[in-house]
Amino acid sequence: MEEKLLEIKDLCVEYKTDEETVYAVNNLSLSINKGETLGLVGETGAGKTTTALSIMKLLPQKIGFIKKGTIYMNGQDIILKSEEEMRKIRGKDISMIFQDPMTSLNPVFTVGEQVAEVIKLHSEGKSKEEIEKRVDELFLMVGLPAERKTEYPHQFSGGMKQRIVIAMALACEPQLLLADEPTTALDVTIQAQVLKMMKDLKDKLNTAMILITHDLGVVAQTCDKVAIMYAGEIIEHGTAEDIFEGNFHHPYTVGLFGSIPDLTTKSKRLHPIEGLMPDPSDLPHGCRFNPRCPKCMDICTKAEPREYISDGHAVKCHLFSDDSSEKKEG
Amino acid sequence: MSDFNTTAVVDAIPVHKYKKKSQAYVIWRRFKRNRMAMIGLVLFTIMLIVAITAPLYIDYDKDVITQTISMRYQGPSLAHPFGTDHFGRDIMSRVLWGARISMFVGVGVVAISLFIGSILGASAGYFGGVYDNVIMRIMDIVLAIPGTMLAITIVAALGGGIANLLLALGIEQVPKMTRIVRSSVLTLKRQDYIEAAKACGTGNVRIIFKHILPNAIGPILVQATLTVARTIISIAGLSFIGLGVLPPAPEWGAMISEAKTQLMNYPYLVYAPGIAIVLTVTSLTLIGDGLRDALDPKLKN
Amino acid sequence: MDTPLIETRNLKKYFKTGRGMLHAVDDVNFKIAKGETLGVVGESGCGKSTLGRVMIRLLDATEGQVLYNGQDIMKYGKSHMNSLRKDLQIIFQDPYASLNPRMSVSEIIAEPIKVCKVLTGKKEIEERVFELMKTVGLAERLVNAYPHELDGGRRQRIGVARALALNPKFIVCDEPVSALDVSIQAQILNLMMDLQEELGLTYMFITHDLSVVKHISSEIAVMYLGQCVEKAPVDELFDNPVHPYTQALLKAIPVPNLKSRNMQNILSGEVTSPIDPKPGCRFAARCPHASSECTHGELQLNEISPNHFVSCAKFGK
Numbered sequence: 001m002e003e004k005l006l007e008i009k010d011l012c013v014e015y016k017t018d019e020e021t022v023y024a025v026n027n028l029s030l031s032i033n034k035g036e037t038l039g040l041v042g043e044t045g046a047g048k049t050t051t052a053l054s055i056m057k058l059l060p061q062k063i064g065f066i067k068k069g070t071i072y073m074n075g076q077d078i079i080l081k082s083e084e085e086m087r088k089i090r091g092k093d094i095s096m097i098f099q100d101p102m103t104s105l106n107p108v109f110t111v112g113e114q115v116a117e118v119i120k121l122h123s124e125g126k127s128k129e130e131i132e133k134r135v136d137e138l139f140l141m142v143g144l145p146a147e148r149k150t151e152y153p154h155q156f157s158g159g160m161k162q163r164i165v166i167a168m169a170l171a172c173e174p175q176l177l178l179a180d181e182p183t184t185a186l187d188v189t190i191q192a193q194v195l196k197m198m199k200d201l202k203d204k205l206n207t208a209m210i211l212i213t214h215d216l217g218v219v220a221q222t223c224d225k226v227a228i229m230y231a232g233e234i235i236e237h238g239t240a241e242d243i244f245e246g247n248f249h250h251p252y253t254v255g256l257f258g259s260i261p262d263l264t265t266k267s268k269r270l271h272p273i274e275g276l277m278p279d280p281s282d283l284p285h286g287c288r289f290n291p292r293c294p295k296c297m298d299i300c301t302k303a304e305p306r307e308y309i310s311d312g313h314a315v316k317c318h319l320f321s322d323d324s325s326e327k328k329e330g
Numbered sequence: 331m332s333d334f335n336t337t338a339v340v341d342a343i344p345v346h347k348y349k350k351k352s353q354a355y356v357i358w359r360r361f362k363r364n365r366m367a368m369i370g371l372v373l374f375t376i377m378l379i380v381a382i383t384a385p386l387y388i389d390y391d392k393d394v395i396t397q398t399i400s401m402r403y404q405g406p407s408l409a410h411p412f413g414t415d416h417f418g419r420d421i422m423s424r425v426l427w428g429a430r431i432s433m434f435v436g437v438g439v440v441a442i443s444l445f446i447g448s449i450l451g452a453s454a455g456y457f458g459g460v461y462d463n464v465i466m467r468i469m470d471i472v473l474a475i476p477g478t479m480l481a482i483t484i485v486a487a488l489g490g491g492i493a494n495l496l497l498a499l500g501i502e503q504v505p506k507m508t509r510i511v512r513s514s515v516l517t518l519k520r521q522d523y524i525e526a527a528k529a530c531g532t533g534n535v536r537i538i539f540k541h542i543l544p545n546a547i548g549p550i551l552v553q554a555t556l557t558v559a560r561t562i563i564s565i566a567g568l569s570f571i572g573l574g575v576l577p578p579a580p581e582w583g584a585m586i587s588e589a590k591t592q593l594m595n596y597p598y599l600v601y602a603p604g605i606a607i608v609l610t611v612t613s614l615t616l617i618g619d620g621l622r623d624a625l626d627p628k629l630k631n
Numbered sequence: 632m633d634t635p636l637i638e639t640r641n642l643k644k645y646f647k648t649g650r651g652m653l654h655a656v657d658d659v660n661f662k663i664a665k666g667e668t669l670g671v672v673g674e675s676g677c678g679k680s681t682l683g684r685v686m687i688r689l690l691d692a693t694e695g696q697v698l699y700n701g702q703d704i705m706k707y708g709k710s711h712m713n714s715l716r717k718d719l720q721i722i723f724q725d726p727y728a729s730l731n732p733r734m735s736v737s738e739i740i741a742e743p744i745k746v747c748k749v750l751t752g753k754k755e756i757e758e759r760v761f762e763l764m765k766t767v768g769l770a771e772r773l774v775n776a777y778p779h780e781l782d783g784g785r786r787q788r789i790g791v792a793r794a795l796a797l798n799p800k801f802i803v804c805d806e807p808v809s810a811l812d813v814s815i816q817a818q819i820l821n822l823m824m825d826l827q828e829e830l831g832l833t834y835m836f837i838t839h840d841l842s843v844v845k846h847i848s849s850e851i852a853v854m855y856l857g858q859c860v861e862k863a864p865v866d867e868l869f870d871n872p873v874h875p876y877t878q879a880l881l882k883a884i885p886v887p888n889l890k891s892r893n894m895q896n897i898l899s900g901e902v903t904s905p906i907d908p909k910p911g912c913r914f915a916a917r918c919p920h921a922s923s924e925c926t927h928g929e930l931q932l933n934e935i936s937p938n939h940f941v942s943c944a945k946f947g948k
Contacts, residue, residue, distance in 0.1 A: 043812040044783070157901050158675075187674035187839060189898045192883040196897055214812060217885030221892055244889045259817035260887055261842040263869065268824065268846055272817030276782060353738075356775070522729035526790075528689055529721045530743035530797060531713035540742075544733040627733060627777035 004072075005208050006055070006176055007031040011069035013050050013059065013232075020281040024050040026232040028069075032225070034175065035206045037199075039219035039240075041256075042229035045277050048212045051229075052178045055210075056096055057086045073176070092122040095169035099181040101161035105153040111164045112149025115139075118171040138167040143197060159190035163197070170201060177202070177209045183218065195222055216260060220244055228253050231278055231288035238313030248310075250317050251293045287318065295319060360624040367620020373613035377606075381429035393423040395578040403596050412602040415585070416592065417578075424580035425602045431575055432582045433610060435496060435565055436558040442500030444554055447507025452538045452546075454508070455515030466512070469505040477502040478567065485573045495574055499564060503557050510553050514546030548622050555618035559611040582607050634701045635662035636833050637686065637801055642695035644678070644685050651907040655681040657857035658695070660932070663850075665800075668827065668834040670844030670865070672880070673854035676902050679837045682854070683803040686835060687719040688712060699801070717747055720799040724806035726786035730778040736789055737774045740764065743796045763792040768822060784815035791822065801833045808843060820847060841880055845869060850938075853877045856905050856913040859932065863939040873941045876914050912944060920945055 013025035025047040032038045042048050053059050054066055057078060071078040073093065081089070090096075098104045106114060115135050119126065126134075136146040142163040153161060162182060169177060182198070183191040199222055202209055211223060219226055220240065227237035228250065236243065236250040243253070255273035275292040278284055284291055290300040299318050308320040361367055388394065401418030404410055412421035454465040472480070481498035488494045518524070519542060527537050543550075566583020568574030575581040582603040589599035644656040655678040663669045673679045684690045686697055688704055696703045704715060723729035730739055740760045743749075750756050761771060767788040778786055787807060794802055804823070808816040824847055826832060838844050844851055845865060852862040853876065861874040872878045879898035900917040912918070915925040925944050932940040 043814060159901055187902075188841075188883040189674065189879060190901065191885070192897045193899070195885070215885060216813075216887035220887045220889055221885045240889055244887065255814060257887065259813045261817070261820070261840075261846050263842050263845060263881075263884065263886065270817035270820055270846060272821060273814040274818075276784065276815070277812075353735075356735075522723040522725060523731040525684075525689060526721065526723065526729055526793065527731075527742070527746075529687060529716060529719075530746055531716035532742075532746045536746065541731055545731070625733070627735070627779065 003034050005032055005034045005036075005074065007070075007072045008051075008055070009070045009072075011051070011054060011071065012067040013047070013054055013064060014067050015060075015064050017063065022280045023283055024064075024232055024280060025054065026283075028229075028232070028234055030227055030234060030237065032176070032208050032210065034208055035202075036225060037202065037209045037211060037223045039223035039226040040210055040212045040229060041214065041216060041219055041226060043214055043277060045231075045280060046229040047232040047280075048229055049180055050232075052096060052180055052210065052212055055176075055178060056090055056094060057081070057083075058090075058096075088122070091118055091169075091174070092172045093174055094176045094178065095172075095174040096178040097162075097165055097169050097180065097182045099184055101158055101165055101185060104165050105161055107153050110150050110152055111156070112139075115149070115164065115168050115171060118168050122172045134171070138171055141170070141201065142167045157190075159186050159194060162186060162194055166194075166198065166201070170205065170207070173205055174207060177207050178212070179209060180212045181214070182211070184213070184215070191218075198222070216256060228256070231283055232280065233288060233316065235289065235316045236314065242311075242313035246313055248313075248315065248320065250289075250315050251295050251319070252289050255292075255294075287316075357624045361620050364620040364623060366616050367624070370613040370616025370620065373609060374617060377429055377433065377610060377613070380426055381433055384426050384430055388423050388427055390427065393420055394427045394580055395419070397578075403592070405596075406598055413596075413598050415589070415599060421585075421599070421602050424585060425582065425606050428580040428582045428585065428603065429606065429610075431492070431579065432562050432565070432607070435492065435499070435575075436561045436610065438496045439499045439503060439561040440554050440557045442496060443503035443507045443557060444550070446500070446504050448511050448543065448550070450504070451508040451511025452515050452543060455512040456519055456534065456538055456542065462512075465508070469508050472501065473505040477564065478571075481564075481568055482571075482573060485568075490573065490576065492575070495565065495568065499561055499568075502564075503561070507550070507553060507557075510549050511543075511546060514549055515542055518542050518545050544625065547625050551618045551622045555611070555615045558614050559607070562607055562610070635698075636665040636700065637835075638662040638698040639686070640696040640698065642682070642685060642697060643693045644681055644690060645693045648906060653906045654678075654857045654908055655905065656685060656692075657908075659854075659857075659859050661852055661859065661862065663801075663833055663835060665833055666827070666831050667849045668836050668847055670848030670851040671835060671837045671854060672839065672841055672844055672851060674839055674902060676856075676905060677854045678857040678905070679854050680805055683721065683805050683835060683837050686803055687716075687721055687801075689721070717749070717797040718800045719803075720794040720797065720801070721803045721805060722787075722790050722794050722807045725810055726783050726790055727778070727810075729790055730786055732778055734777075735774070736764070736769070736776050736778075736781075739778070739789055740792045740796055743793060747797055749797060759796070763796055766795065766826070767792045782815075783811050784818060787811060787815075787819050788822070791819075791826070795826070795830070798830075799832070801835070804834055804836045806838050807836075809838060809840060816843070823847065840884075842884055853880065856902065856908060858913060858930075858942065859940075860914065860943070861939075861941045862932065867936070867939050871939070873935060873939070873946050874914075874943050875918050875920055875946070879917075912942075 008031070009029050011025055011028045015022040015024055028051060030038070040048050040051065055071055055078065059066070066079055105111065112135055115138055116131050119131050119134050135149055139146045139149055144160060144163055156164065179198070183194050186194060195218065211219065213219060223240050225237070225239055226243040227234045229235070230252050236253050238246065252273070258271035259273060261270060273292055278288060278291065286302050287293070287300045287305050290296045293300065297318060305316050305318045305321070307314045307316050396419070398418035401414050402416050404414040406413045410420050410422065412425065415421055450465055454462040480502050484498040484501065485494050524537060524541055527541050562583050565574045565581060566587045569581060569584035569587065575584060577584070585603040586600050592599060639659055639661055642656055642659045646653040646655055659682060661669060671679045671682065681690065685692050688697070692705050697705055699715070699719070704712065707715065734742070737760050740763055741756050744756055744759060750759055764771065764774070769785065769788050769792065773781065773785070778789065807823070808819050811819060820843065827834060836844055836847055848865050850862065850864050851868045852859045853874065854860065855876050861868070861872070861877045868877065872881055883898065898917055903916050909926070911926040911928060912930055915921040918925065930942045930944060932942045934940050
């Protein structure tokens with residue numbers, strides 16, 4: 001059995017404003033082993049980014065609250081850590097890459113200074129030369145000439161900026177990397193380059209990664225395990241083989257696959273999921289997906305389904321309840 | 331679409347459950363819900379009524395300007411709720427009458443600078459190029475002249491009187507307003523919805539007034555409310571050098587500046603005009619805030 | 632062949648910048664027949680959005696012609712152009728920035744009708760707004776809603792309704808689905824295809840996503856740094872891509888299928904600057920097949936098979 005790096009159990013996150021309470025993450029459980037890549041897939045508002053921010057303990061102050069649950073990192077509960085302790089963990093043990101490379105770099109510092117800053121924060125006693133040497137190493141590692149470290153962010157293209165952000169994230173060789181839509185803002189050919197580079201680096205450094213994305217294509221190219229989120233819950237998870245080649249699926253997963261414009265078929269029409277994401281402050285009773293589900297049954301509007309697991313492939317849907325003797329095709 | 335039969339029946343007279351609501355109605359409803367804004371509106375309305383109806387219960391010649399030296403520096407009493415000034419005039423009458431002048435000038439100046447500034451700023455920002463440069467350099471020149479100097483020049487050239495005072499102070503405020511409007515327009519004009527408007531042949535004037543200015547209303551309103559307060563104070567300054575409202579006409583700012591020398595001995599002299607200025611400015615700020623929120627659909631809840 | 636609905640001839644659009652001339656659109660030629668869709672594909676900075684704006688004359692061309700029903704619209708006077716604007720519309724990428732936040736749904740949709748004075752009576756305009764909302768699948772109750780209260784998909788439907796308000800013949804769709812979630816993206820794409828069928832619309836569909844245009848286009852033009860490098864009917868382009876750039880684009884798309892896990896042969900380098908480009912093939916710097924013959928001389932689009940045009944010194948002769 002591989003070693004568990006991160007384990008989240010029954011995580012509930014709420015955003016409270018004067019008018020309403022948004023239930024962003026509901027009873028989410030997931031785990032990731034050392035060196036593994038987990039794809040966290042879902043649409044806007046599914047709670048993917050909130051989950052990542054909870055792991056970093058960076059939820060917006062006074063609005064976002066972890067209501068329930070535990071987040072174990074190397075056997076220690078992150079939720080119980082103080083802000084002081086968290087600051088030591090962030091950037092060293094867990095790093096995060098944000099979606100927009102344009103705004104995640106500070107325009108008034110050179111990129112070299114920004115990478116050096118991260119190293120300085122987490123390695124006391126390193127000499128200036130050592131830090132500079134490490135910066136050069138990191139630049140080389142992400143495929144940028146080290147001479148360019150004296151330039152400012154605006155002198156780089158989007159793809160190169162994202163490389164610098166990745167260099168910063170990997171500066172202290174974290175055990176876990178949270179990548180929040182790291183290639184969404186990039187062009188396809190650049191996206192392919194960056195994805196390949198991330199995969200190679202991850203293998204080299206044996207970093208575990210949670211890749212947050214809405215693009216099943218990106219997941220198929222990079223991930224070992226996949227979790228699909230809908231309305232703050234993981235409705236299906238398993239290995240990449242389970243999700244992409246498995247023979248039973250949550251109806252939402254089926255819908256997601258149907259929505260993707262396919263390069264291989266000649267058919268014109270797409271098969272979208274009808275309707276819209278539910279309002280996270282007013283979630284439907286029973287299964288969250290029932291108003292949009294083509295296979296909705298009576299019970300779906302009344303009771304919340306539990307997870308049905310077969311060989312590590314879990315689906316949260318009444319279709320697979322023990323009453324229906326055989327597992328249906330998704 | 332699903333209930334085809336029923337739609338066929340009522341097809342002749344389409345019935346829509348949801349009516350289009352008029353914009354003014356929606357804005358008023360949102361404004362009403364804002365309690366602070368309503369307090370401001372009530373306050374301002376009361377002061378406006380007081381100012382307009384002042385001649386009905388105050389005799390200008392007798393109560394406001396007649397000097398009775400024997401009655402000078404009387405503290406607040408039943409006969410004179412705010413006391414009397416250094417010429418023995420009833421401060422309450424003067425403050426009430428002063429509302430006519432101060433509020434008129436304050437609001438008038440804002441109206442002038444808002445009108446000219448919006449047009450100049452919006453057109454400069456929208457059209458850009460040489461036109462923008464010419465307008466903004468002229469504004470720089472006006473801005474470079476100290477406000478009082480400018481007012482002196484204008485009043486000296488055109489003669490005294492409230493109308494010229496309005497014009498003088500208004501022109502002084504125009505460059506500030508122009509700059510604020512222009513900067514908002516510069517960011518707004520690159521939005522896709524402006525391009526969408528152009529794509530169906532919308533004229534420049536309609537684009538500026540319908541699509542750009544309503545989105546720039548926030549900073550404009552803040553500047554406008556601040557200008558009212560500043561104007562009332564600057565009239566006092568001008569009155570002091572004999573260019574503003576001439577004595578013995580009562581004007582809040584002038585009253586405060588007259589009382590300055592006796593402030594240590596008779597502090598009550600400045601209470602009434604001071605409070606009047608604060609109330610006017612506060613009520614306008616509240617209205618401005620409420621209006622900004624009411625006009626911004628994003629803040630609706 | 633009949634006169635195409637819209638046609639460009641040697642269309643060029645340059646912008647003056649501090650560092651030289653930016654060649655946003657450089658000598659682009661194509662025709663779109665009535666009821667057809669031309670998909671324009673390329674990465675950011677290839678000039679596809681500029682091309683779309685020049686097509687409906689939101690920008691004036693530097694050189695060349697845009698023929699609408701055989702007439703060059705670049706020569707039209709202001710009033711003539713305004714009367715033509717009804718026929719030529721645009722749908723934008725960002726459903727957040729393309730709707731005026733101060734206007735309600737009904738006002739946004741009614742605005743073009745009022746501006747062009749297609750209908751004048753209050754009642755008629757209101758009827759038309761409801762009709763358009765129904766056409767694009769917006770519930771009536773949203774008539775007084777404001778854009779920020781709605782999700783991206785609904786907003787994009789408003790954008791579509793606004794474009795349809797004047798009964799246009801030709802619509803430039805500038806990345807209309809790239810800001811939307813996949814499930815919503817499919818809804819909007821289906822809607823646009825239905826509308827095209829019902830109303831006989833002609834589209835120019837601009838996108839960076841080859842898989843999206845595959846579904847909606849009849850013909851595809853691939854652009855690189857202001858130039859069209861390959862143009863072919865949709866099936867031909869996907870079955871038989873010839874230009875190295877088209878091939879690289881196709882290969883770079885992440886496919887949701889484990890069998891096609893492929894991280895090899897990824898195109899290296901980045902798009903070079905469109906300012907004062909060097910002569911020869913603009914893709915040469917990134918092209919795996921480039922040689923000395925690629926860096927000089929002007930390239931032409933050659934027809935290698937019926938309706939399949941390629942501009943490459945090595946392939947497609």
